[in-house]
Amino acid sequence: MRTLLLVEFDDERSARIVEQMLRERFGLSSSVLRAPLPEVRTRGCQLDAEDLLSEVCRLRLANDKDVALGLTNQDTFVPELNFVFGLASADSRCAVVSTSRLRHTDASIYSARVLKESMHELGHTQGLRHCPNPFCVMHFSNSLEDTDRKSYEFCTICATKVRPSG
Numbered sequence: 001m002r003t004l005l006l007v008e009f010d011d012e013r014s015a016r017i018v019e020q021m022l023r024e025r026f027g028l029s030s031s032v033l034r035a036p037l038p039e040v041r042t043r044g045c046q047l048d049a050e051d052l053l054s055e056v057c058r059l060r061l062a063n064d065k066d067v068a069l070g071l072t073n074q075d076t077f078v079p080e081l082n083f084v085f086g087l088a089s090a091d092s093r094c095a096v097v098s099t100s101r102l103r104h105t106d107a108s109i110y111s112a113r114v115l116k117e118s119m120h121e122l123g124h125t126q127g128l129r130h131c132p133n134p135f136c137v138m139h140f141s142n143s144l145e146d147t148d149r150k151s152y153e154f155c156t157i158c159a160t161k162v163r164p165s166g
Contacts, residue, residue, distance in 0.1 A: 001027065001028065001029050002026075002027065002028050002029075002066040002067065003028060003029050003030070003031070003064075003065045003066045003067070004022060004023065004026070004028040004029070004030040004031075004065065004066070004067050004068070004069065005030075005031055005033060005059060005060055005063050005065035005067070005068040005069070006018070006019060006022075006030060006031070006032045006033070006068075006069055006071065007032075007033050007034075007035050007055075007056055007059055007068060007069070007070040007071065008032060008033070008034045008035070008070075008071055009035055009036070009037045009038075009052070009070055009071065009072040009073075009074075010036070010037040010072055010073060010074060011073060012071045012072050012073045012099060014071045014097075014099055014114050015032045015071060017111045017114050017115060018069075018071075018114060018115050018118040018119075019032065021115055021119070021152070022069070022118060022119070022122060025119065025122075025162075026067070026122060026126070026162070028066070028067065031063075031065070033059065033063065035055075035059060035070075037072065037074065038051070038052070038055040040052055040055075043077055045075060046074070046075045046076060046077040046083065047072070047074045047075070047076050047077075047098075048076070048077065048078070049076040049077060049078050049084050049086070049087040049096055049098070050078060050087065052070060052072060052076065052087075052096045053070070053087050053088070053089060053092075053094055053095070053096045055070070056068050056069070056070035056094045056095065056096050057089070057092045057094040060092075060093070060094055066093060067093045067094070067122065067125050068093070068094045068095070069094075069095045069096070069097065069118060069121065069122060069125075070094075070095070070096040070097070071096070071097050071099060071114075071118075072096065072097075072098050072099070072100075073098070073099050073100055074098060074100055075098060075100040075101065076096070076098040076100070083098075083101060084098065085097065085098060085101065085102065085117045085120075085141055085147065086098065086117050086118075086120065086121040087121070088121040088122070088124035088125050089124075089125070090124055090125055090126070090127045092125075093125045094125065095118075095121035095122055095124060095125050096121070097114065097117045097118050097121055099113075099114055101144065102114055102117065102144070102147070109148070112148075112152065113144070113147050113148070115152045116137055116141075116147055116150060116151075116152045117141070117147065119137045119152050119154075120137050120138060120141070123137065123138050123154065123158065123162060126161070126162050127161070128154075128158055128161055128162065131155060131157070131158050133155045133157075133158075134146070134149055134150060135149065135150050135151050135155065136150060136151065136153075136154060136155035136157075136158055137150055137151055137152055137153060137154055137158075138154060138155070138158045
């Protein structure tokens with residue numbers, strides 16, 4: 001069975017929200033690692049998502065896992081965008097999700113957002129691209145409204161491209 005490393009950076013504790021669903025959807029066994037936030041480039045109060053992604057990839061290799069997802073409560077950016085909910089690399093099979101902008105006073109809404117963005121980024125690690133279906137988890141989220149509208153499931157087309165491994 002393929003393995004998933006969930007990395008909780010800083011004081012983030014969202015792995016418990018996503019671990020079971022990610023194991024089931026992607027057919028992975030999982031483990032959680034708490035890690036200090038690495039030194040990364042910043043822009044104002046935001047962290048460079050590409051630098052965080054590099055650290056997730058380093059930890060994936062150091063822990064000999066097949067796929068890795070990092071979670072942080074810090075706001076993140078990439079140079080061409082004001083912010084990103086997450087970032088992934090299919091080649092490196094690594095992803096990172098920022099929960100900073102996903103917060104909500106209703107814990108169930110917050111959990112759904114974290115799950116959707118985690119599923120989305122892990123979908124990218126499996127080679128999936130953005131989907132035009134606004135209800136598919138692989139649809140690009142440019143706002144919280146986009147995230148809230150979409151499902152945490154893959155549409156029929158995307159689901160055929162992601163199969164759990166045994």
